[in-house]
Amino acid sequence: MLLRHLIRTYSTSRLRNASVPSKDGMKRWAIACAGGTIGCFFYYNSYYLPGQLRQNExxxxxxxxxxxxxxxxxxxxxxxxxxxxxxxxxxxxxxxxxxxxxxxxxxxxxxxxxxxxxxxxxxxxxxxxxxxxxxxxxxxxxxxxxxxxxxxxxxxxxxxxxxxxxxxxxxxxxxxxDYEFPHYEGEVRRDRRFLQSGSKDPDAQEKFKYQQFDIAMFTAGTGIVTALQLLLTENPFRGSMDLFYSCKSFDELGPLGSIVDLLEKNDRVRVHLTESSKQPCTEKRLHEISKCILKPSIYPGLVPYNGKSDHELKPVLSLVCGPEGYIAAISGPKYDLTQGPIGGLLENKQWNNDNVYKLT
Ligand SMILES: Cc1cc2nc3c(=O)[nH]c(=O)nc-3n(C[C@H](O)[C@H](O)[C@H](O)COP(=O)(O)OP(=O)(O)OC[C@H]3O[C@@H](n4cnc5c(N)ncnc54)[C@H](O)[C@@H]3O)c2cc1C
Incomplete structure (x- = not known):
């Protein structure tokens, strides 16, 4: 009841529905978790910081x-x-x-x-x-x-x-x-020192407590920042990301472009770039994207870590972020605050409302 209340309270101030990959009950759990987390943040901010500090925060x-x-x-x-x-x-x-x-x-x-x-x-x-x-x-x-x-x-x-x-x-x-992933209690933090050194650490060996899951992100224009936030933040996304990025030209990213390159060299992301300056025909661009979209895999839940597999990425979730027309073409139109049915390219590859989330 309390969590329901939190969701209602904060959804008006932009907490959009959060969801997670398909698994019975997981979706509802994550929505509740998003509300709860926001609630916890307010609680921390309101009760543990003295008055003036709280105002500044x-x-x-x-x-x-x-x-x-x-x-x-x-x-x-x-x-x-x-x-x-x-x-x-x-x-x-x-x-x-x-x-x-x-x-x-x-x-x-x-x-x-x-x-x-x-x-x-x-x-x-x-x-x-x-x-x-x-x-x-x-x-x-x-x-x-x-x-x-x-x-x-x-x-x-x-x-x-x-x-x-x-x-x-x-x-x-x-x-x-704007979106919340499941919390894995006691999980090992992911290293990201290559982002400071600029080079790959040949000795870096990753070991987690639970098996990671992969995701696909479909982004256009500045929508790429959502993917970059997950990949660059402290304790970054643990799985691999299949990142589709549509723009006029990769140069639009300025210095962020070399950060994307560095992430790709370090196997954090696989980038599928579609530039309208090189392919002006929208249908052909969508066809290029479609060819690279993988079918959804099943979210495994909490499985003990058994090493990184070398085989193909297995996305369990697709996040879509970009202008309205882009979202509609990739995943069907979003209706105001509701997700709307999954259509577009993702529907053709058997994705559905349980494993696709339209961000904006
Ligand atoms: C959760 C979230 C995170 C966001 N993060 C970023 C971010 O990091 N960087 C960023 O640049 N934006 C981001 N945006 C978008 C941002 O909030 C604004 O919508 C955007 O800056 C346009 O606002 P505006 O007031 O300048 O234009 P508005 O006054 O809202 O729009 C006026 C006109 O501009 C055009 N327009 C506006 N937005 C778009 C669009 N997306 N595509 C095509 N035409 C458009 C349309 O013609 C529109 O009629 C985010 C949005 C959300 C919901």
Missing amino acids: LSPDHFTRYRISYKQDVDQAHFLLELTPVAEQKINLWSKMGCEKLWSVEIKQPDVMVVRNYTPLPLQVNPETEQLEVFEDDKFAGGKLFFYIKQYEQGEVARWLHSLPENHIVELRGPYV
Whole structure:
């Protein structure tokens, strides 16, 4: 009852339904878990931090002030934005959320009083070299948040954000959990030091408590940040990811492109790139994507770890994130806050509402 209440309370402030791979009862469990986790976060924030600190801490209950500490155009439409909290944060959200929770924050446009969600990445810009750095485990630079944003000609908030100068103060609310994976009690944290060293550790041997599961992610444009958050966060996603990325050109990612390459070289992800600049025909692009979509595998649940298998990826879940038209083509249209039936390319490959989740 309490969990149901939490879900209802926070779904209005953007906690969208979360679900997990098909297994009896698992879907409902995860929804409850998402509500519960948000509830726990509020509880922690409200009761364990003294008054002033609580006010300073990022929370869905009030807006927190952040300074624009870096802004860089990638091209005419895309830009990178680093926000530094005016008051240093106490809670390391990267360690708290790990790969179990996909999360976003809301940024307020005060003139028109609207908010929009943006998905932070665990990155910061080195002020001397201007290079992007992935946070090391247990480091979070006092709560800096990094974003990859697209502005639209008629858009309200992204265009406004882009127009702001460095050191301008903006207000944020959150975090909001957009999707939640099952929690594996006592699971070993996944190493991600290759993201700092830039090279593969030949001696790195992974051993987990439970067998990992693989997922497929279908992303277009800035939707790729959802995949990047799972792959870059502290204790990143433990399985392999089949990442479909549709864009005009890979160059749109700017410096994020080399991070994607590094993840792929280290077998964290297999990237299927579809560039409209190289293939202008939408039907042909969809055909290319379709050829690479694997059929769903069954979610194994909690199985003791028995080593990484060398064979083909076995995705048990597909997450879809991008503009409406993209979501519709891949997985059937999403109806406002409801998922709608699974259609499009995923339906053709036997995916269904139990193992597909449309994110935006
Ligand atoms: C959970 C979540 C996380 C998000 N994370 C990010 C992120 O990290 N980076 C990011 O750039 N965006 C992200 N978004 C999208 C973001 O919230 C805004 O919707 C986006 O910035 C557009 O807002 P706007 O106010 O600038 O445009 P709006 O005023 O909302 O839109 C005006 C017009 O812009 C065009 N437009 C707006 N959005 C799209 C679109 N997706 N595709 C095509 N045309 C569009 C349409 O013509 C629309 O009529 C996220 C959304 C959600 C729900």
